[in-house]
Amino acid sequence: MAYSKKQKARSKKNFENNIKSSYYESLIIEDFKVFKKIKFENFKKINIFLGANNSGKTSLLEAVFAHASGLNLLPIESRVIENRNQGQFNGAQHYGDTYLNLFHDSKDKKFILPLKAKFEAKLKDVPTAFKMELSFLPSAILSGLKPELIKNFNLATNAVKKLDYNLQGFKNINIEKIGELSVTLNAKKVSKDIFFPPETPTIQEAPFKSAYFADMINYIKTPKDVQIYSALKRLDLISDFVAEINSAFPEIIGIDLIPYPDGSQGGVSLKTKDGNILPLQTFGDGLRRFFSLTGEMIVHRDSVHCIEEIDATFHPKAHQELIRLLVKYSQTFNNQIFITSHSIEFADNILASLYGPQGYLKDNSEELLQVYTLRKIDNDIIQIMSMTGAEAYKNREKFQIELRE
Numbered sequence: 001m002a003y004s005k006k007q008k009a010r011s012k013k014n015f016e017n018n019i020k021s022s023y024y025e026s027l028i029i030e031d032f033k034v035f036k037k038i039k040f041e042n043f044k045k046i047n048i049f050l051g052a053n054n055s056g057k058t059s060l061l062e063a064v065f066a067h068a069s070g071l072n073l074l075p076i077e078s079r080v081i082e083n084r085n086q087g088q089f090n091g092a093q094h095y096g097d098t099y100l101n102l103f104h105d106s107k108d109k110k111f112i113l114p115l116k117a118k119f120e121a122k123l124k125d126v127p128t129a130f131k132m133e134l135s136f137l138p139s140a141i142l143s144g145l146k147p148e149l150i151k152n153f154n155l156a157t158n159a160v161k162k163l164d165y166n167l168q169g170f171k172n173i174n175i176e177k178i179g180e181l182s183v184t185l186n187a188k189k190v191s192k193d194i195f196f197p198p199e200t201p202t203i204q205e206a207p208f209k210s211a212y213f214a215d216m217i218n219y220i221k222t223p224k225d226v227q228i229y230s231a232l233k234r235l236d237l238i239s240d241f242v243a244e245i246n247s248a249f250p251e252i253i254g255i256d257l258i259p260y261p262d263g264s265q266g267g268v269s270l271k272t273k274d275g276n277i278l279p280l281q282t283f284g285d286g287l288r289r290f291f292s293l294t295g296e297m298i299v300h301r302d303s304v305h306c307i308e309e310i311d312a313t314f315h316p317k318a319h320q321e322l323i324r325l326l327v328k329y330s331q332t333f334n335n336q337i338f339i340t341s342h343s344i345e346f347a348d349n350i351l352a353s354l355y356g357p358q359g360y361l362k363d364n365s366e367e368l369l370q371v372y373t374l375r376k377i378d379n380d381i382i383q384i385m386s387m388t389g390a391e392a393y394k395n396r397e398k399f400q401i402e403l404r405e
Contacts, residue, residue, distance in 0.1 A: 019209060020302050022123040023336040024064065031104040032066075032117035032134070033059035036380040044370040045330050046389075048339045050347060051374035056382050057340035060374075061213065061306040064338055067119045067132050068304045070208030071183055071190045076134070079213050082198065092196035096142040096178035099194065102134070105379075113137060114182075130208065131186060136194075138179040175199075210303040212296055216312050219292035225268040225280055228295030229257050237298065244294065248321035249287050285313040290322060297329035305330075305337045311346035319346050320353035324360050327368060347371070348396060355393035 023045060030037045034056045049057045062080045069075045081098050089095040103115040114137035121130045175195045182191040190205060218224065232238050238255060245252050254271030268280045268291075280288060293307060314322060330337055341347065354361040354369060361368060369389030376382050387395065 018126050019123060021334065022126050024121055024304065025124045026122045027064065027067065028118075028120040029060070029063045030118040031115075032063050032119070033102065033104060034376070035059060035063070035382065036104050038382055038384070040372070040384065040386075042370055042386060042388075043336070044368050044388075045335075046327055046337050046339070046369045047372065048341065048347065048350070048369070049372045049374060050341055050344070052376070053342075055374040055376045057374060058308060061308060061338055061340060063119060064304060065211050065213050065306050066134060067121050067130070068207060068209040068211035070132070070185050071188060071205035072207045073181065073183060073190065073192060075207070075211070075213075076183065077181075077198075083215070089196070089198075092141055092176045092178055093145060095196045095198065096138065096194075097145055099136050099179060099181070100138065100142065100145060102136065114180075128186075132208075133182075133184040135182045135184075136179055137182075139177050141176055141178055210300060211306065212300040212303055213306045213308075214293055214296060215308045219285070219289040224292060224296070226257065226265070228291070228299055229255065229268050231299045232295070233257075235298065241295070241298075244321075244325050245287075245290065248290060248318045248325075252287070286315060286318060289313045290318065293322070294325050294329065297326065297333055297335055301333040301335065303335050305335055307337065307339045309341060310339045311341045311343040316345055316349055319349035323350040324353055327354065327360060330368075347392075351389060351393040351396060355390055361389070 024043045026039065026041045026043060028037070028039045029035045034054065038056075040060070049060055051057050066076050066080055081102065085094075085098065089098075100115065103117055114135040116133055116135045119132040119134075121132075123130070175197060178194050178196055180191055181194050182189060185208060232241050232255070242253065242255055245255075251272050251274075252270050253273055254277075256269050256271065256277065258266045258269050258277070260266050266279075269277050270280055270283065270287075271277050280291060289312075293310070297305065310322070311319065326337055329335065351371075353359060356362065367388045367390060369392075371387055371389060371392040373385040374382055375385070
């Protein structure tokens, strides 16, 4: 049966809408950072990953984020590769080393170029598996970083571009090619040359799924606060959002965006019970990060949210209100959340807030939470213990089972 162009376009649009409305159900990760090969299954709308340092928690968040980015190299470069150094690099080899370190260094695996990491994801109620490959072909300038590269000088052209101009006293700046980065998603491929100093990343394609990565310092960025306020105002959610913040921080009774006397835009300000109106940036890290994490759930709807070390900066009393609000917003705005934490106290607090006697989910028939514990055995083996939120709560209550390794 032959389909018309209109039917094909409608079918494609329906498929894209299914991807947008669905969420990750499983993910296989191969040769990416700490993972040689691992499979995560039974993802829910809220997924919490516990474990010791270097057990793979952040690598898992970055793998999810990379897959969601799809053929759009901009967030992969800026978030997964460059952000760990906050854009600060000593030279071409330092910059190139961050690309080499994307890939798992297995002691018993033959060194093959280009370096490749593979991901295979399944989405809930979507029959297609989405396979992605991230690859990097290093140039000769990086040959000194790994002995295996020394004999491969003809891998990627070691191009040097010279910029001969006079701008603020700079002349003859060498831009060195460190390699070629490629990403393939279900047989479609995009590539770009990588140079140092880094060039401004360019958008290649639309992402596979909308995704947002919240590390431990995102909340410091003032423009994000204004973006959140704008979304709240447009959706007429200011009053509701203030009430939610007030439940965790009782001294806060209002939010506003107040211009400066010269007419320039001011930042977000909060009104306190004692009548003061103070810039958000003058409050403590806990309140500012609470505002950021929950606000981004509204700004980035129908999205994957990767939240690193969620317990950082928060007093234990704020844990329950934070997780309750994240669960509420994940349902309201169709978001899937991936969270990491070192803290067993945080895990106990959220399990109690969701499944305890007054728990937000205790009467919910659909299981929304999955808890994973990661344990690194050696360089190539990471074990996973996984259970639903309800199972984790019962086991902690009854057996005091250790969720954190």
